[in-house]
Amino acid sequence: MKRTLHNWFFVALVDILAFNAANIVAFMIRFVFRLPPYNFDAFLRLFPFETLSLILLFFFYGLYDRPVSKTSRELISAVVTAIIVNTFFAAMVSFLIVNIGFPRSVFAISAGLQMVVFVGWRLLYRSWSLRSSPHVHVLVVGPKREWPELTIRAGKYLPRIHLHFLQAEDELPSGLVPRIGAVVLGTVDQDTKSRYFIECMRHNIPCLWRPDTYDLLVAGSELTSLGETPMFSLASIRTRHGSAAVKRLADIAVSFFGLIGISPFLLLIALGIVIDSGRPVLYWQERITAGGRRFMLVKFRTMIPDAEKATGPVLATADDPRITRLGKFLRAAHFDELPQLWNILKGDMSLVGPRPERPAFVDQHRRNIDFYELRHLSTPGLTGLAQVAGSYSSTPEEKAAYDLEYAKTWSWLKDLSILIRTIIQIPFKGDK
Structure with missing residues (x-):
């Protein structure tokens, strides 16, 4: 200490x-x-x-x-x-x-x-x-398929480590406990999680685990009482009306003057798309905004025309053959997103917030991810916490957790930080 x-x-x-x-x-x-x-x-x-x-x-x-x-x-x-x-x-x-x-x-x-x-x-x-830094023995617990990822995460927390691996159903060797300096949990059931929590608290060992949406939802809840019964008071994650109004005014100002300021650049991109792959220049796609309302998101077209005519809604991959030559550059630099300043000006989106999803993917995630609907309490954004804190390989569950964390911890400083980090990280992260 x-x-x-x-x-x-x-x-x-x-x-x-x-x-x-x-x-x-x-x-x-x-x-x-x-x-x-x-x-x-x-x-x-x-x-x-x-x-x-x-x-x-x-x-x-x-x-x-x-x-x-x-x-x-x-x-x-x-x-x-x-x-x-x-x-x-x-x-x-x-x-x-x-x-x-x-x-x-x-x-x-x-x-x-x-x-x-x-x-x-x-x-x-x-x-x-x-x-x-001293070498630390770290116990990684989870499915074998997660061991490489958990090793990377453990290495970020404790860089000089000796790793030990167990699956959820394995018994914890008694001789290993005194040597363990930290435990990292992957996807394990609640009984396994509880068992390791108890062991870690008993031996004063740090325990790291990836929070799910439920963990994030109840994190920071106030402990109160109802009579003699201890109760948790769950705080709202909605932005207060005054703050929401000022955030909206900031969105209007930035999007309005932004569209005017970069209009020559937008015209140059439009000309490049026409030369590279013809028309149309813009691509309109249905997305979900706050409250579950549908709207038409606009982007510069980066794929061949009618790219999803045969396949239906599918996510693009890194080497997707449907992406045009200029489209690869626009996606890597995120210039294809610039027309969304129009969506922000209209009020369908904000500068910062969860990225808006397509209806087909929203229906799928609602069935598979607990509390997914809560992300629609926030206005979707041009960029968000999941985009700057996550990675290209982040799962929908991880992105939903980032979106819930953003809603629970929103502040003006956080929005400004996300905007700055987005600008800084674009050259490193490319298309996400």
Whole structure:
């Protein structure tokens, strides 16, 4: 515990020093190695608040968790997102408060320097932590088909591990328990899960398992009582009316000005589609929005015309022969989704929310996934938590769990974070 606290203070101290050093260097670059008193005094009035907000944002994005708990890509994404949000916050404060004013170029220069410095130092710290982490015996329990995936997940949590594998029906060897440092559960029945929960609590062993939609639904419920009977109070996951109205206004503003601003680019894509594979340019498809209402989602066409005429509704695969040459690029860059700004402007969609599904898939998921209907309490989005936190191979059950987590933990900061992470991750994740 003392070592963990000591490490946290060390990391936070380096963060504070690096952050303010980047700001000072940004001033010197902007003013050609001079520090004008008026402008620098404005920075001195702002920097305590800006520093505090950065530390809080680093907490929010898990940058003070164990350094090996994130992959390098996740670490870079979290650092860059936190810096962008903090820079936006500082620029807004300096704009609103007259006596805290200096050239906005300082913010841009400082943000660039911060990204280089923080990404570099945090990757070095993560590398050092990996080398100095002790080896831990990890017990993986689940079907054999899940062992490779569970091994990857265990490796993200505890990078230097010795793995032991059991299936749900296997007995736990008594001699193994004293050596186990963590347990990772895959798809197991409730009896098996309860058995391992008891063993882990009895021996003070961390236990990790993938939550299903029920786990997420009841997580954070308030423990109350009805007379002398203990009861759970389940909180609503609906966005409050005031917040929903402001979110809608933000959607209208961004989609309206976005369509105007990128209209030349949209016309260029349309021309490319006509040259590559002819008409039509746009593809309209029925999807489900909030409340189960149907609407027509619009995208740039990336497949051959009438691609589903013979097969009916089927999901596209990575090497789908129906995808056109230009369509592969548009899908990888997600440019095929840009016309959905029109759906956002109309109110069928939002910038951030669960991705809208087709009616055929919704009917299928309703039968197979518990509480799937709850995702329709939120307005579907252009991007969502499942798109930035999941992977191409995420199952419908995993995506539904991400959607429920988003609905339960919604905030303005989460929406902004998802938007920024989407922009950052597009080159890495491609078509999802």
